[in-house]
Amino acid sequence: MRRAVALAMLLAVPAGVGASAPAPVAGAAHRRVLPLQGGRNFRDLGGYRTADGRMVKWGLLYRSGQMHDLTPADYVTLQRLGIRTVCDFRDTRERAGEPTLWPAGRKPKVLSDDYALDMSGMMLPGDPSTWTHEQVVAAMTATYPKLLDQFRGQYARMFAELLAGDVPLAFHCTAGKDRTGVAAALLLTALGVPRATIVEDYLLSNQHMAPPPAHPTGFWAKLSPEAAHAFAGVDRRYIDAVFAVTDRHPGGTMGYLRDELGLDAAKVAKLRALYLTRG
Numbered sequence: 001m002r003r004a005v006a007l008a009m010l011l012a013v014p015a016g017v018g019a020s021a022p023a024p025v026a027g028a029a030h031r032r033v034l035p036l037q038g039g040r041n042f043r044d045l046g047g048y049r050t051a052d053g054r055m056v057k058w059g060l061l062y063r064s065g066q067m068h069d070l071t072p073a074d075y076v077t078l079q080r081l082g083i084r085t086v087c088d089f090r091d092t093r094e095r096a097g098e099p100t101l102w103p104a105g106r107k108p109k110v111l112s113d114d115y116a117l118d119m120s121g122m123m124l125p126g127d128p129s130t131w132t133h134e135q136v137v138a139a140m141t142a143t144y145p146k147l148l149d150q151f152r153g154q155y156a157r158m159f160a161e162l163l164a165g166d167v168p169l170a171f172h173c174t175a176g177k178d179r180t181g182v183a184a185a186l187l188l189t190a191l192g193v194p195r196a197t198i199v200e201d202y203l204l205s206n207q208h209m210a211p212p213p214a215h216p217t218g219f220w221a222k223l224s225p226e227a228a229h230a231f232a233g234v235d236r237r238y239i240d241a242v243f244a245v246t247d248r249h250p251g252g253t254m255g256y257l258r259d260e261l262g263l264d265a266a267k268v269a270k271l272r273a274l275y276l277t278r279g
Contacts, residue, residue, distance in 0.1 A: 030044065030046060030047060030058045030059075031044065032044060032047070032204070033208055034077070035077075036070060036071075036074040036077060037070075037071045037073060037074055038067075038070040038071045038074050039064070039065075039067075039069075039070065039074060040064065040065030040066055040067075040069065040175070040176060040209075041063075041064060041065040041175065041176035041177065041205055041208045041209060042062065042063075042064040042065070042067075042170075042172075043062065043063050043064070043176075043201075043204065043208070044058060044059065044061070045061040045062065045063060045184065045187070045201070046058030046059060046060065046061065048188065048191075048193045048197050049193070049194075049197070050191060050192035050194075050272075051192050051193075051194055052192060053278075054272070054276040054277060054278055055276065055277055055278075055279060056188070056191055056193065056275060057275050057276065057277050059081065059168060060167045060168050060169070061167070061168070061169060061187065061275060062083070062168065062169070062170035062171070063171060063172065063176060063180050063181075063183070063184045064171075064172035064176045064180070065172055065173065065174060065175045065176030065177070065180070066090065066098050066172065066173070066174045066175075066176075067086075067100040067172065068099060068100060068101070070100075070101075072103070075102065075103050075106060078170075079106050081168055082168050083108050083168050083169070083170055084108050084109060084166050084167060084168060084169065085108055085109045085110075085111065085161050085166045085167065085168075085169040085170075086100075086108050086109070086110045086111070086169070086170050086171070086172070087111050087112075087154065087158045087161065087169065087170070087171035087172070087183075088100070088110055088111065088112040088172060088173075089112075089151060089154055089171065089172065089173040089179040089180065089183070090112065090173050090174055091114075091116055091117040092114045092115060092116065093117075094117070094173075094174055095112060098174070109166065111154075111157055111158075111161070113153070113154060118150065119143070121139065121142060121143045121146060122139050122140070122143055124136070127222070128219060128222040128223055128227070129222045129223070129224070131223065131224070131227045132224070132226070132227060133224070133226035133227055133229070133230050135227075136227045136230035136231055137230045137235055137237060140230060140231070140235070140237075140238050141235075141237045141238055142241070144178070144182070144238045144241045145241050145244070145245045147178065147179055147182045148182065148242060148245060148246070148260070151179055151182070151183070152260060152261065155182075155183055155186060156260075156262060158171055158183060158187075159190070159261055159262070159263060159267075159271075162187075162271060162274070162275070163267055163270055163271060163274075165274060167274075167275075171183050171184075175205070175209070175232070176205065177205040177209075177233075177234050178234075178238075181202050181205065181234060181238075181239060182239070182242055184198075184201060185198050185201075185202060185239055185242065185243070186257065186261070188201065189254070189257065190254075190257055190263055190268055190272075191271060191272055191275060191276060192272060192276070195243070198239075199236055199239060202234060202239045203234055203236065205233070205234045206234055209232070209233065216228075254268070
């Protein structure tokens with residue numbers, strides 16, 4: 001059951017949890033969501049405005065779910081985009097179960113860790129059929145801040161790659177919403193994107209998940225539709241719980257980035273010089 005709950009949190013299924021304001025729309029020459037045949041929540045972080053009026057550059061920073069379902073044509077698209085580095089936040093079993101099948105000679109540098117994802121905090125009492133939407137939301141909200149500690153090393157490595165200029169870079173987990181969502185929130189914060197925009201980007205995952213299974217089985221069949229949505233989608237309360245932790249750090253979230261991820265003022269300035277434009 002524990003593994004089922006872990007997969008339930010990470011699999012991309014029903015959308016529509018929580019209301020979200022429309023995120024900034026990509027211009028005609030750019031796409032927020034990449035048109036990949038087998039893509040899962042594969043999005044460009046370009047185009048977001050920062051507090052000082054600059055803009056995140058398009059075509060350098062990508063967030064995604066698992067890439068196991070990418071087609072040969074999709075890999076050609078990624079090659080044309082010039083993807084150089086991939087940070088794969090999935091655990092050992094996830095990567096073995098849904099490997100990314102890079103074509104021979106076209107594999108970028110892939111960074112990952114061997115570990116077993118600890119989702120014990122998501123274990124709710126009683127039969128899953130009795131779990132309510134609010135119970136699941138409360139469990140997800142309590143679990144999210146733990147991602148900061150569980151993935152501190154992997155997030156720090158991602159920032160090191162960005163500081164080294166090993167881009168375009170894509171970072172992803174299975175659904176591209178939880179581990180990836182926290183990583184994107186930290187990255188956009190470091191770049192100076194306003195909190196409201198960061199939350200909008202986070203909530204976009206509700207619009208770009210795979211459709212729910214037509215005939216749910218196993219764990220999903222036991223859940224009410226409302227509980228399933230809380231597990232499989234995103235809710236503002238989840239990411240707010242992360243920021244509640246980082247905002248309490250001395251110096252706020254920027255202080256957290258400095259002390260926990262090694263992003264001092266000079267490194268933040270370098271990131272912004274590399275990935276922001278006045279355009």
